[in-house]
Amino acid sequence: MTTLRPRKITRSDNPNTQTGFLPRYATLVSGRRSKWAVLLIWFVLIAAGGSLAAKLGDVQDNDPETWLPSSAQSTQAVELAEKYFADKDSSTAVVVYARTGGLTAADREKIAADRGTLQGDVAVGDVSEPQVSADGKAAFLSYPLRTSPSDNAVLTDAVGTSEDIVKENAPDGLDIRIAGEAGSVRDFAEVYSGMDGALLGAALAVVAVLLLLTYRSPVLWLVPLLTVFLASQVASGVVYLLAEHAGLLVNGLSAYILMILCVGVGTDYALLLIARYREELHRHEDRHDAMRIAVRHSMPALTASAATVALATLCLVFGSMNSTRGLGPVVAIGIAVVFAAMTSLLPALLVILGRWTFWPFVPRHTPGPAAGVEKEHGTWARVARAVGRRPRLIWAASLGVLALLALGTTTVQTGQTQAEQFTKTVDSVEGQRLLAAHFPAGSAAPADIYVPAEAADAALRAVQDVTGVESAATQRTAGGWTHLTAVFEDAPDTTAAQDTVERMRTALDKAPGDSADAVVGGQTAIALDTADAQRDEEMLLIPLILAVVLLMLVLVLRAVVAPLVLLASVVLSYAAAVGAASLLFHAIDYPRIDRGLLLIGFLFLVALGVDYTIFLMARAREEVRLRGHREGILTGLTVTGGVITSAGVVLAATFCVLAAIPTVASLQQGLLIAIGILLDTFLVRSLLIPALSLGIGARIWRPGHPEDEAPPPGERPSQTARVDVGA
Incomplete structure (x- = not known):
């Protein structure tokens, strides 16, 4: 069973004897007076960031051509068109007219009238002569519309005006659709319109429900949720400033990922810090002492986690596409701001509010064994004992499950058509379908x-x-x-x-x-060059991300064997997630993926998968130093199991919110990352890594020897959580 014994204030815990940045920082964010200064600083940041966050949509650039590398032929074609043919900032719209029984005289008169009106009211170039199909059942007009790299509304408004013109006084039974590049861009803009607030609201609602279930408190869940929301606003404000004044490319994808990551990762950090704070509240009568020690012990793992994710995403700046290079800094900024908020604003708020925020399960100072905390770790103590009894069977079975799921990667299909990009019916897709039925399929573009x-x-x-x-x-x-x-x-x-x-x-x-x-x-060449650039990025960025993650693990764990084992586990977990997700995509009838999903999925699943392993192994190393390898590994699993599992469920559920966007790419991205996080949470971190650590033995920490290191001054196994690991 789990036995938590009271921890005495030792020399290492005494604020008057502490030196170095970490102890001083922990004292700053939880001090009796300094907590108010921390709160004031964040109020200033929030006041500035909140007003700027609302402008983030104004600086988004979703023009497909701007995402390509400068060396691509399709990009050179755009440059030549703009330089010599006055096609700068324009996009082609195609109005398709169709009637099942054949176009009537009234239909042809309508088409001719529309050509004249479009030419005078909305087109920025010549409107083509009506092109009538050989079967006489369809016709189309094509013409350029004005676009703006900094304002999507310019094109969407022009398409909307075109739609009003062509559908006004249309003969009954005449099917009219707007297709072409302009129609497609308008449809994407419409499905994303207003999604910023809706996504943030949905993500916060999901997190609120899960926090309520986790804490079973009507009050406590509000504190991390409020902190996460405020941090996301500050992060969005910083990204806006860099996009507006430093040329940082922000598009719809990076803006939504920023929002989801801020909410999900921020909540994860809050869960880990609050769990440690709750432990210390049982040991310390003064909540300021409890928070100071909780921050000091949580910061190494939280810092390593944030640094790993931020540095891994910054690898994207070496990508060949502007969209990839822009995503890295956007995510890194979000992680940095959320980390700062969760390790400063959150501790200050919790200390200011006091123990009552945990009501009705208020952690009381327990001079003797902390029975309340024992109960909290009961389930994971049983899991630890099961792992301890049969480690070889458990790691072999876990590897087998992951390998079996990884076989699903053979079913991956890349290359979505326009019709496969939406989860609902849109005009541009229907227009393309009509063109393909009555004209050469490539007529629209x-x-x-x-x-x-x-x-x-x-x-x-x-x-x-x-x-x-x-x-x-x-x-x-x-x-x-x-x-x-x-x-x-x-x-x-x-x-x-x-x-x-x-x-x-x-x-x-x-x-x-x-x-x-x-x-x-043209449209097809852009898609081809994008796919080629994505393949090149995979070859460069995946090894670079792996190297960064490996280096961070070596620094955090002060070992070589453990980082190699952990990195191999998350790579296998990624392959299993892709395989399982691909099978799911086939089951829900969305079998094809955009190739960019593989790189984005790899980045987040490797970085976030390592996150949970860092939380486990950092605590395990701390316990190994106090009580030896076997007992230390199982104790680490016991005391981190509940909170890391909760964090994984929260992050997976947050990414599932992306399914609210009616595009197949968003749905697939959310599902892939959610599946990968759940695999890491319940299989890799809970079973595979602890079992492998026991199977490999103390050699996993080599060349280090944490089991031989002296505990901190005054700290002994009897003063920390203890697990009866069994025989």
């Missing part, structure tokens, strides 16, 4: 080819001969460059169309003259 003018004829012939090209034509010449367009036989968002782009680029390289200088751009 022709490829753009820019070639030196003297090689235009040779390039046009080369493109027309490429398999997969339905038709190609010369558009115009300017500045020594000629703009060609090519319509594909396949839909622009398919892998078949991407294969056509590759064949087209190969044909142009082999064409006579300066055709080799040609660049191929």
Whole structure:
């Protein structure tokens, strides 16, 4: 059974004898007077950050072209279009008209009238002549609309105006949809519109329910929840300032990940600190002493956790895409601000409010054995004894389960089409479906080819001969460059169309003259270049992230064997999470993933998976130093089991909130990370790591020898939590 004995105030706990940053910091955030100074500083930060956080949406840049590396052909095509063909800040809209029984005379009159109105009211270039399908059942108009890199509303408003024009006085039975790049961007903007507040509210609601269940107190849950909310506002304010004045790229993905991570990780840190504070309240009559010791003992693990996640995400600055490079600093800022809030504002608030916040289960100072805390650890004491009895069976079975789930990675399919990107029906997808039914599927988004003018004829012939090209034509010449367009036989968002782009680029390289200088751009080329860039990033960033995580583990645990074992476990856990998630995606009929999910999933699952292992092993090392390897490992598992499990459930549930966004990518991202966190929480950290640690023995700490290290002055096993680990 678990026996917690009262801890005396020793020389190492006495604030008058403590030196170094950590003891002084712990005294600062929990001191009788200094706690008020901490609270005042945070009030100032919150007042400034809260007003700026509301502006974060104003600096988001969701233009797909800005995410590509500068070396990509599709990016060069955008630059040429803007420089020579006045296509800067524009996006093509395609209005599709269809009638099952065939277009009527009234329908054709409506289309002609719409062309004139669109030309005069909303288009920033020429509106094409109506293109009528061979079966006479559909037609479409295409034209450019104004966009703004810093304001998505410019394009969405233009599409909305177009929609009002084409649907006004439309004949009954005429199906009208707005497709093309502009229609797709508008649909994405609409599904994300207003989601900032909704996501934050949903995440906070989920956390509130779980905290209520965890603490069974009508008051205590409010303190960490309020702290997390305030920290998220300060973090958003800092990100806004860097985006506005330092050129940091922020998009919808990074903004939502920032929000979810602040809530989830912040709550995790709060759970760990409050759990240690509760332990110390049983041992100390003065709550200031209890909080000081709780902060001092919790800070090493919390600091290591925050530093590992922040440094791992900062590896993304070495990515080739702007979206990847921007995500790293955004997440690192969020982690840093949340860590600061949970280790300063939260302790100050808890000490100011006093013990009553735990009501009705108020931890009282217990001079003798702390029976109340014994009860709290009862379940995990039984788990520890089970691990201690059969460690070999448990680690072998755990590895077997993970390996079996990892086999699911063979079912992973990448490359989503536009129709597979939403969880609800949207106009751009329906418009694309109508185009594919009545026209060459690539009509909505022709490829753009820019070639030196003297090689235009040779390039046009080369493109027309490429398999997969339905038709190609010369558009115009300017500045020594000629703009060609090519319509594909396949839909622009398919892998078949991407294969056509590759064949087209190969044909142009082999064409006579300066055709080799040609660049191929457009929607399909952007998707192809993005996928290629993502593969390159995986090859560079995954080993870099692993190296950073390994280095942090070595520094935290002062060992080499344990970090290698832990890193291998989280990598296997990641593979198992991807495999299990892929099987789930097939089951819910969303089998294809965006390739970027693999890198983002790897980053967060490895960093967050190591998080929980750090919490366990840092405490285990502390206990090993006091009572030896076997008893120390099982004691560490016992006293951290409940709080780390609660933290994992909270973080997994928080990421599931991403499913509220009606896009398949958000749904899959939330599910993948949630599955991985739960695997790390219930299988890797609770069973595999403790069992492996027992199986390997004290060698896991090599080259260190924590079992031979002297305990801190005045501290002995009898003064800390003790577990009867059994035979």
